[in-house]
Amino acid sequence: MWCGLYSNDNAVVDINGTIGELKMNIRAQMFCVWSGLGFALLFLVAIWPTADFMPPLAPSLSADAIAEIYRSNTLSIRFGALLMMAASGLMCPFVAVITIQMQRIEGSPPILSYAQLSAGTLNVVFFILPSLIWTIAAFRPERDPQLTLMLNDFAWIVFLMPFTTFIVQNFVFGITVLSDKRERPIFPRWLGYFNFWVAVLFIPGGLLTFFKLGPFAWNGLFVWWIPFSVFLAWYIVMFTMLRAAVSQQAIDEEGSAPA
Amino acid sequence: MSDPNEARTASAQHLPGEAGVWMFIVGDLVIFTLLFAVFLYYRADNVPLFTESQRTLNQTYGAVNTLLLLSSSWFVALAVQGARIGERLNALRLIALAFGCGVGFIGIKYFEYSEKFRAGYNIVTNDFFMYYFLTTGIHLVHVVIGMAVLAFLWHTTRGGEIDAGELSTLESGASFWHLVDILWIALFALLYMLR
Numbered sequence: 001m002w003c004g005l006y007s008n009d010n011a012v013v014d015i016n017g018t019i020g021e022l023k024m025n026i027r028a029q030m031f032c033v034w035s036g037l038g039f040a041l042l043f044l045v046a047i048w049p050t051a052d053f054m055p056p057l058a059p060s061l062s063a064d065a066i067a068e069i070y071r072s073n074t075l076s077i078r079f080g081a082l083l084m085m086a087a088s089g090l091m092c093p094f095v096a097v098i099t100i101q102m103q104r105i106e107g108s109p110p111i112l113s114y115a116q117l118s119a120g121t122l123n124v125v126f127f128i129l130p131s132l133i134w135t136i137a138a139f140r141p142e143r144d145p146q147l148t149l150m151l152n153d154f155a156w157i158v159f160l161m162p163f164t165t166f167i168v169q170n171f172v173f174g175i176t177v178l179s180d181k182r183e184r185p186i187f188p189r190w191l192g193y194f195n196f197w198v199a200v201l202f203i204p205g206g207l208l209t210f211f212k213l214g215p216f217a218w219n220g221l222f223v224w225w226i227p228f229s230v231f232l233a234w235y236i237v238m239f240t241m242l243r244a245a246v247s248q249q250a251i252d253e254e255g256s257a258p259a
Numbered sequence: 260m261s262d263p264n265e266a267r268t269a270s271a272q273h274l275p276g277e278a279g280v281w282m283f284i285v286g287d288l289v290i291f292t293l294l295f296a297v298f299l300y301y302r303a304d305n306v307p308l309f310t311e312s313q314r315t316l317n318q319t320y321g322a323v324n325t326l327l328l329l330s331s332s333w334f335v336a337l338a339v340q341g342a343r344i345g346e347r348l349n350a351l352r353l354i355a356l357a358f359g360c361g362v363g364f365i366g367i368k369y370f371e372y373s374e375k376f377r378a379g380y381n382i383v384t385n386d387f388f389m390y391y392f393l394t395t396g397i398h399l400v401h402v403v404i405g406m407a408v409l410a411f412l413w414h415t416t417r418g419g420e421i422d423a424g425e426l427s428t429l430e431s432g433a434s435f436w437h438l439v440d441i442l443w444i445a446l447f448a449l450l451y452m453l454r
Contacts, residue, residue: 193279197286203400207393210382215297216393226290 019254026250029097033242036094040235042087043127051080051134056160056219057152059212066152067145074141081134088127095120098173098238101187101245105180112172119169123162130159160218160227163205170199170234186245194237201230275339276431284438287401291442294397295449298390302453305386310454312387315380320371321451324364325444331360332440335409335433342421342429350421350429354413357436361406368399391450398442405439408432
């Protein structure tokens with residue numbers, strides 16, 4: 001753990017070496033912060049202008065209508081899925097920097113940081129897996145429409161239904177932010193409550209299992225439009241706050257802001 | 260929580276609890292407002308179906324639950340007032356009472372839901388029952404979270420003399436419980452009473 005750098009038993013470390021390592025660490029953390037923003041932007045480009053999944057393919061469409069979309073948009077769906085898969089990897093460094101900043105609050109043992117790490121890591125799966133399934137659906141668009149319909153259902157449900165790990169990630173992060181007892185907390189307290197709010201908004205995702213029409217279907221207000229916008233907003237808010245936290249850490253521990 | 264003594268001593272802009280809680284509360288209210296708007300939009304499409312389905316609801320259950328939540332809100336408000344003047348044991352008792360009302364609410368919801376299921380109504384019966392089960396279900400999740408908050412407040416209050424930080428926690432939790440109450444009142448009006 002990098003905190004070890006500043007613990008007393010490391011007092012013998014050459015002071016220049018320590019500062020050098022800290023600079024590296026801050027720079028690496030900043031890379032991780034920016035990769036989160038990179039993910040959000042690439043994901044948006046993949047799903048919207050590239051694959052043309054905005055609004056999502058309606059669950060009420062017939063097999064023939066769905067198959068026709070895959071036949072006429074084959075290349076754009078392939079590119080969109082490819083781009084989304086490429087973007088998904090960038091979630092990992094972002095989860096890592098959240099974990100590290102949470103550890104600063106928690107100290108040892110950083111149990112909630114680890115809960116966040118495991119939930120955040122699992123979330124990546126729900127972006128990679130649907131892009132693979134969309135790829136499979138668009139791989140042989142000439143096949144039986146019923147099969148394409150099944151693959152399409154498979155992709156959208158895997159993409160939009162798994163709310164549980166998202167809620168855990170937001171919730172444990174929020175709790176940790178609120179538990180920060182230092183005089184100038186690493187994150188503002190409202191960020192904790194903001195995360196609780198985001199967690200609540202992911203709950204209706206689970207309801208898509210019951211509906212093919214209306215606000216709780218997978219293309220509806222409460223399953224698609226609100227969670228999708230809030231998810232992107234969460235990335236932008238978290239990006240801003242993490243960037244501020246890492247900059248502040250550099251000032252506090254080194255006496256200068258990162259380049 | 261409009262204690263006149265408090266109003267005289269504290270600043271005129273005193274916000275119960277911390278600002279962040281209010282961000283959550285307003286955010287949650289925005290979502291429920293959308294939910295209500297969507298309900299009214301679909302209701303306007305098919306008023307006969309909605310009023311006819313509404314007639315199958317048991318208004319007594321709804322009314323008793325409204326009373327339970329209103330009383331629990333009152334208990335929580337009294338508990339905060341008590342905590343402000345150092346009546347810790349009284350506050351503890353009141354929080355426990357409010358929690359008890361929450362248990363009663365869930366119990367009644369259990370009877371109400373099972374009665375509906377037995378009569379053959381469920382989430383896919385029609386648009387009215389979809390909104391009935393979804394909105395009351397999402398609200399029920401709020402009740403459960405609110406009861407966890409009440410349990411936490413009880414634990415905080417039990418721990419000894421209440422300092423300013425703990426009082427703020429108490430106010431924040433109480434504000435959330437009032438949100439649970441006010442959402443139910445809106446739901447009761449929309450689902451059970453609206454003609």
